[in-house]
Amino acid sequence: MQLRLEHFLERLMYASRWIMAPVFLGMSLILLMLAIKFFQELYHFVPHILEVDDGQIILKLLTFIDLTLVGSLTLIVMFSGYENFVSRLDIGSEAEKLEWLGTHDYGSLKLKVATSIVAISSIRLLKVFMEVENTENDKMLWFVVIHLTLVISAFIMGYLDKISKHG
Known part of the structure; x- marks a missing residue:
């Protein structure tokens, strides 16, 4: 009796991983929102390209890079998380498969997320530095401290x- 109960509980816990499937699917909506925001920014920026100075162009470029990095991070978490915690993706042999798919374990996924966050933080910090005249000193200090904390982490x-x- 105890063995059957234990087996039932283990199977139930294992099956509960499917609760995450809609969460990973929901991340597709986040990608859609990022794409909409990206093209909204582009739509508002392109008509004024001849009117803005180089600094503003660089700031806008950093915004586009930032949105792209967040989208890429979302994809990594969505696909790797699904493959690591829910089920292997069965997209068929004729479909194009991403080369990195199936190669990230939980540890490498955490490291990818951490390095992506550092990259995103670097871009944000660069944007703050480019607008240094509009930023209060104490806020600048906090931006640097937070970024360094992320880098060290x-x-x-x-x-x-x-x-x-290796150990």
Whole structure:
């Protein structure tokens, strides 16, 4: 009796991973929202391209890069999370398969997310530096402190991942 109950509970817990499937599917809506925002920004920027100075062009370019990085991070989390925690993607042999798909375990997924967050933070910090005259000193300090915290955290995670694989 106890063995059957244990087996039932284990199967139920294992099946509960499918609760995450709609969450990963919902991330597709986030991608759609990012694409809409990207093209909205582009639509408003292109007509004024001849009127803005180089600094404003660079700031807008950083916005586009930022949105692209967030979208890429969303894709990585969506596909890797689904494959790691729900089920392998069965898209057929004739479909184009992303080369990295199925190669990220949970540790490498965390490291990818951390490095992507550092990249996004770097772009945000660069935007703040480019508008330094509009930023208060104490806010600038907090931006730098937060960014350095993210960098150090990503470095420590990468180091711990490296020693856990080799140690």
